[in-house]
Amino acid sequence: MSRPPRPHLPMRPLWRCRACGAEWPCQAARLALLVDYRDDRAGLLVYLSTLMAEAGTQLSQLNGHALPENLTERFLAWARAR
Ligand SMILES: [Zn+2]
Numbered sequence: 001m002s003r004p005p006r007p008h009l010p011m012r013p014l015w016r017c018r019a020c021g022a023e024w025p026c027q028a029a030r031l032a033l034l035v036d037y038r039d040d041r042a043g044l045l046v047y048l049s050t051l052m053a054e055a056g057t058q059l060s061q062l063n064g065h066a067l068p069e070n071l072t073e074r075f076l077a078w079a080r081a082r
Contacts, residue, residue: 008032010051013058023074024055030078041079048075 008017010024015025017026025033025048037044052075 010055012054013062015055015059033079034068044079045076048079051075 006019008019008024008026008029010016010029011018013025016022016025017029020026020028025059032080033044039049052071055075056071059071060066
């Protein structure tokens with residue numbers, strides 16, 4: 001029996017995907033979130049904003065207190081309604 005695939009969740013404090021190792025949210029995580037929140041885009045953006053704030057704090061601590069660039073792009077831009 002094969003094990004179920006690992007969910008594409010962030011590994012803190014590096015914010016890389018546990019399943020595929022890409023910067024989170026990876027493509028698979030984005031798709032899963034869009035499905036989960038398909039009827040609640042505003043809720044998705046609130047959720048992502050919360051995670052972005054947490055990631056910003058943790059990543060900047062790893063990064064000599066410099067805030068990583070493109071966090072908004074990475075966490076929010078793709079989720080905004082088109
Ligand atoms: Zn992934």
